[in-house]
Amino acid sequence: MDLTLSDAERTFRDDVRSWLAENHPGPAPTEEDAAFAFRRDWQRRLNERGWAGLSWPEEYGGAGATQVEQAIFYEEVARAGAPQMANTLGLAMGGPTVIAHGTEKQKARFLAPILSADEIWCQGFSEPQSGSDLASLKTRAVRSNGGFRVTGQKVWTTYAHQAKWCMLVARTNPDVPKHRGLTYFLMDMEQDGVEVRPLRQITGDAEFNEIFMEDAFVPEDNVVGGVDNGWSVAITTLMHERAGLAFALQVDVHIALRELVGLARSRGVIGDPGIRDRLAQLHIEAQVLRLNAYRGLTGAMNRGAPGPEGSLGKWHWAEVNQAVGDLALDILGPEAQLVDDPWTHRFLRSRANSIEGGTTEILKNIVAERVLGLPRG
Amino acid sequence: MNFDLSDDQRDIKRTAREFLAARYRWPEVRRLALEEERAFTDAQWDEMVELGWTGAGDLGVVELAVLAEELGYALAPTPLQSTWAAARLLAAAGEEGRLAGGRRGAVAHWEPGLRDPEAPASPFAGGRLSGVKVAVPDAAVADVLVVTAEGGRHVVVEAGAPGMTISRAETLDTTRRLYEVRFDGTPAEELSGHGFEQAWLGVTAASAAESVGVAQRAMEMAVAYAKDRTQFGRPIGSYQAVSHACAQMLLEVEGARAATYWAAWALDHEPETALVAVSMAKAYAADAGRRVCGAALQVHGGIGFTWEHDLHFLLKRAHANARMYGDAAWHRGRVAALSL
Numbered sequence: 001m002d003l004t005l006s007d008a009e010r011t012f013r014d015d016v017r018s019w020l021a022e023n024h025p026g027p028a029p030t031e032e033d034a035a036f037a038f039r040r041d042w043q044r045r046l047n048e049r050g051w052a053g054l055s056w057p058e059e060y061g062g063a064g065a066t067q068v069e070q071a072i073f074y075e076e077v078a079r080a081g082a083p084q085m086a087n088t089l090g091l092a093m094g095g096p097t098v099i100a101h102g103t104e105k106q107k108a109r110f111l112a113p114i115l116s117a118d119e120i121w122c123q124g125f126s127e128p129q130s131g132s133d134l135a136s137l138k139t140r141a142v143r144s145n146g147g148f149r150v151t152g153q154k155v156w157t158t159y160a161h162q163a164k165w166c167m168l169v170a171r172t173n174p175d176v177p178k179h180r181g182l183t184y185f186l187m188d189m190e191q192d193g194v195e196v197r198p199l200r201q202i203t204g205d206a207e208f209n210e211i212f213m214e215d216a217f218v219p220e221d222n223v224v225g226g227v228d229n230g231w232s233v234a235i236t237t238l239m240h241e242r243a244g245l246a247f248a249l250q251v252d253v254h255i256a257l258r259e260l261v262g263l264a265r266s267r268g269v270i271g272d273p274g275i276r277d278r279l280a281q282l283h284i285e286a287q288v289l290r291l292n293a294y295r296g297l298t299g300a301m302n303r304g305a306p307g308p309e310g311s312l313g314k315w316h317w318a319e320v321n322q323a324v325g326d327l328a329l330d331i332l333g334p335e336a337q338l339v340d341d342p343w344t345h346r347f348l349r350s351r352a353n354s355i356e357g358g359t360t361e362i363l364k365n366i367v368a369e370r371v372l373g374l375p376r377g
Numbered sequence: 378m379n380f381d382l383s384d385d386q387r388d389i390k391r392t393a394r395e396f397l398a399a400r401y402r403w404p405e406v407r408r409l410a411l412e413e414e415r416a417f418t419d420a421q422w423d424e425m426v427e428l429g430w431t432g433a434g435d436l437g438v439v440e441l442a443v444l445a446e447e448l449g450y451a452l453a454p455t456p457l458q459s460t461w462a463a464a465r466l467l468a469a470a471g472e473e474g475r476l477a478g479g480r481r482g483a484v485a486h487w488e489p490g491l492r493d494p495e496a497p498a499s500p501f502a503g504g505r506l507s508g509v510k511v512a513v514p515d516a517a518v519a520d521v522l523v524v525t526a527e528g529g530r531h532v533v534v535e536a537g538a539p540g541m542t543i544s545r546a547e548t549l550d551t552t553r554r555l556y557e558v559r560f561d562g563t564p565a566e567e568l569s570g571h572g573f574e575q576a577w578l579g580v581t582a583a584s585a586a587e588s589v590g591v592a593q594r595a596m597e598m599a600v601a602y603a604k605d606r607t608q609f610g611r612p613i614g615s616y617q618a619v620s621h622a623c624a625q626m627l628l629e630v631e632g633a634r635a636a637t638y639w640a641a642w643a644l645d646h647e648p649e650t651a652l653v654a655v656s657m658a659k660a661y662a663a664d665a666g667r668r669v670c671g672a673a674l675q676v677h678g679g680i681g682f683t684w685e686h687d688l689h690f691l692l693k694r695a696h697a698n699a700r701m702y703g704d705a706a707w708h709r710g711r712v713a714a715l716s717l
Contacts (some may be wrong), residue, residue, distance in 0.1 A: 001380065001439055002378065003380060004646065005378060264717075276710070276713040277713070280709035280717075284657045284712060292635050297380075298379055298380040302381070361617070364624040368620035368621065371624075372600050372627060374615070375611075375612050375614055377615045
């Protein structure tokens with residue numbers, strides 16, 4: 001057991017820290033399009049430094065960094081309060097999926113513009129009737145000269161209105177068991193058959209979208225991992241989502257917690273025994289999230305791939321982040337009835353945490369079945 | 378960065394698991410707990426001395442945690458942890474020689490009504506100790522007692538010292554003997570040194586590790602039972618009400634393990650973090666231990682509530698451990714004091 005950083009890792013941390021200090025772009029603009037352009041610029045600068053695809057192999061434009069270096073990077077970005085990059089889904093999910101399952105031609109075509117943020121990616125998995133039971137999805141892809149015509153509806157699609165490419169899972173064979181008739185496509189969002197409508201959520205924001213597809217065309221070359229093999233490709237995407245994001249998310253909790261302590265202090269309740277007990281418990285839980293993220297990295301490095309225990313981290317994070325939001329409202333007391341951003345927003349947004357990216361119930365099923373070996377229900 | 382046991386630590390774990398599994402099957406644990414006056418035999422103690430487990434002063438805290446976790450997993454009744462606790466406090470004063478040659482130690486700390494572990498009140502003056510200590514583990518089998526006294530002092534009393542009366546207490550957890558110890562002008566020597574806080578932290582981390590082992594065992598029993606027991610024609614583990622309870626156990630066991638080994642590692646390698654790390658670990662492991670055991674009993678249903686079933690021994694140890702060395706609420710208070 002050794003929880004210290006190696007000399008090389010310490011050097012890397014110092015590099016990242018000083019680079020971020022020199023290159024921090026300042027506060028983000030509030031207007032939505034300007035904010036996105038700001039994040040796109042930020043990603044370009046990181047990419048010029050070689051850090052947009054930090055964990056990607058060097059042959060694909062990445063830095064070939066170890067998972068520990070990636071973790072260090074996330075922590076330094078959080079510590080510096082640096083902005084998020086624009087193409088998070090392409091970087092964390094789309095790129096790794098193309099690297100794992102794509103053809104050489106696809107790698108040559110798609111990877112570089114993900115890194116440069118020239119092409120933004122979104123994820124078309126969930127449908128109105130297919131949430132947790134993803135494999136039951138109904139969007140159809142039918143062969144049509146040189147490719148497929150896609151018809152159906154996707155929902156909860158982040159960045160759809162900015163995206164050039166959609167990681168789309170659609171049914172190519174309705175006559176086989178549901179998991180076996182799916183195909184993973186890269187669909188061009190800029191075409192007539194694709195319509196994007198914003199979806200207003202309980203915060204009032206429209207962070208997500210619905211996508212309506214009617215005879216949208218996807219060329220044969222944009223099938224990833226083979227026709228009717230989409231389920232296992234989608235699983236790769238989801239595992240990367242849970243493993244990679246788990247690390248970034250625990251950093252986010254630590255930042256929120258710092259701000260929550262500030263709120264308790266400014267509201268004069270920092271000495272309240274009940275509030276102190278809950279703040280202490282959240283500090284402990286946040287530390288456990290961080291430790292388990294590091295343990296997950298050790299496991300992933302020893303095994304070569306993220307494992308199902310990533311499900312534990314995502315589920316635990318959702319609980320902790322929701323507890324942060326709840327405690328914030330309790331600290332605000334009667335004034336929690338009034339909008340007090342960012343806390344009102346944070347509280348409301350956190351309600352989605354136990355639903356998005358795999359509901360807590362589905363994650364518990366995964367842990368029960370794949371880690372504990374309990375029988376399927 | 379490697380959040381995994383080293384090869385040497387793994388060896389210690391494997392040896393301990395095999396040794397304890399062979400000697401402490403449930404019928405033997407039950408016999409020791411319910412029938413053996415001291416809850417262990419000389420032969421069992423001698424074997425642990427032989428293995429070098431009693432010389433805890435030479436082990437790192439991570440190694441100690443590995444052993445403590447396995448002792449909790451096996452629920453082995455033994456005065457070993459008491460001896461470790463005494464050994465570490467004695468070592469803080471350079472007095473570890475008092476336990477050479479397989480002598481046993483114990484630490485007398487709690488007093489009637491005392492809740493804050495940092496405020497013992499037993500009077501000590503002129504080399505004479507008075508007062509009443511309660512819930513003292515293994516006092517009657519110790520050759521040397523380390524006793525906390527007013528003003529945060531530590532004194533040492535040899536077995537059989539005049540004015541010391543030891544009487545066995547009835548205990549929630551029958552796998553660990555607790556005693557009431559009365560001192561009435563008992564001759565005692567004050568220990569002096571600077572490492573008492575570190576020693577207490579090591580002992581507390583080991584206690585957290587023991588709770589991790591207890592919770593791990595209870596979880597494994599619950600999962601095995603959930604696979605085996607059928608109702609309504611299906612294994613009960615196929616119902617989400619049961620399987621999700623088991624998944625929750627894993628979340629808490631793994632969280633407790635991560636926090637505990639971090640704390641143990643910090644004590645060995647990063648002392649400036651150790652104080653908050655140990656309190657985080659103890660608070661989380663205390664809660665996890667009792668919650669996991671409670672949930673495991675629920676998964677077992679009626680059988681888990683019977684005296685014949687072994688699960689109650691784990692539940693009782695988990696609840697007892699949760700109150701040793703400061704309970705979860707007290708440690709959260711310290712986390713708050715250090716973090717807010």
